[in-house]
Amino acid sequence: MNLSPGETARYHRPRVEGEADVTEAILKMARRKSSKKQDGTGSSARRLSVQAGEEWIAWVEEGADFCRTDVSKLVDAALADYLRARGFTKVPPKRVP
Numbered sequence: 001m002n003l004s005p006g007e008t009a010r011y012h013r014p015r016v017e018g019e020a021d022v023t024e025a026i027l028k029m030a031r032r033k034s035s036k037k038q039d040g041t042g043s044s045a046r047r048l049s050v051q052a053g054e055e056w057i058a059w060v061e062e063g064a065d066f067c068r069t070d071v072s073k074l075v076d077a078a079l080a081d082y083l084r085a086r087g088f089t090k091v092p093p094k095r096v097p
Contacts, residue, residue, distance in 0.1 A: 045096050 052060075064074040072095070079091045 060071055064071045067074055076095045
């Protein structure tokens with residue numbers, strides 16, 4: 001097969017004996033480490049995301065600036081106020097453990 005420089009062949013080569021073991025070892029090394037706290041409690045924070053357009057995100061960021069806070073704290077306070085106004089009586093826990 002004649003290939004020009006930088007060109008690669010587009011076929012699957014047969015698996016070599018022991019190759020799966022090496023591939024699995026590389027994948028294990030590449031996997032992300034757990035996000036558990038170093039203090040041994042095993043708790044970790046999770047992220048919550050909202051799909052939104054640029055205009056809405058800019059509006060939320062502007063609102064946070066107006067309230068002299070960041071977006072996370074604004075959303076935390078707004079959600080607590082909203083739920084309380086709807087009759088939800090459970091006190092919100094700390095947002096980040």
